[in-house]
Amino acid sequence: MSDGFSSFAKLFSxxxxxxxxxxxxxxxxxYVATGIFPAIIAISMSWTVVLIGRIFGWMGRGIRGPPLDAILAKSIQEKGFRKAFGMHRAGDTLGAMVGPALxxxxxxxxxxxxxIWLAMIPGISLQ
Structure with missing residues (x-):
């Protein structure tokens, strides 16, 4: 469900x-939604609250993606697109591997x- 809501959020954002x-x-x-909604998971006492926290957290991931891609595309020259988006994807993949391992x-x-409480730090630090 959370991945579906995330994909749906990408359309609108x-x-x-x-x-x-x-x-x-x-x-x-x-980013703020992605960082804050894990707190709901951390304090939850039922699976339904965990589901709600995960859905809203993943919606935050979906919301931030398209605007970030547009910001990146506007901030570089066209000849650097492949390199810039490749570095962006490499950093994202590295974080997806190192984060769960840590x-x-x-x-x-x-x-x-x-x-879960520590997972909120990156989202809050963007403020």
């Missing part, structure tokens, strides 16, 4: 960021709820 010209603001909102190591030491 791309359209509205282009129409309103508010790419940075919409991308920032997406969480796996830390969960043994400090527990799952504390890991």
């Amino acid at each position: 791309g359209y509205y960021s282009d129409k309103l010209g508010k790419r940075k603001e919409i991308a920032t909102f997406g 969480a796996f190591v830390l969960v043994i030491r400090i527990g799952i709820r504390d890991i």
Whole structure:
């Protein structure tokens, strides 16, 4: 469900960021949502609350994607597109590998709820 909502959010965020010209603001909102909604998971006592937190967190990921791509495309010359988007994808992939590996190591030491609280730091630090 969360991936579906994320994909659906991409449609609207791309359209509205282009129409309103508010790419940075919409991308920032997406980052904040991605960073804050894990707190809902951390304090939840039922699977339904976890589901709601995950859906809204993943919607934040979907919201931030298209405006970020547009910002990146506008900030570089056309001849550098492949290199810029390749570096962006490489960084994203590296984070997707290192983050869960680090969480796996830390969960043994400090527990799952504390890991979820720590996951909020990148989203909050963007403020």
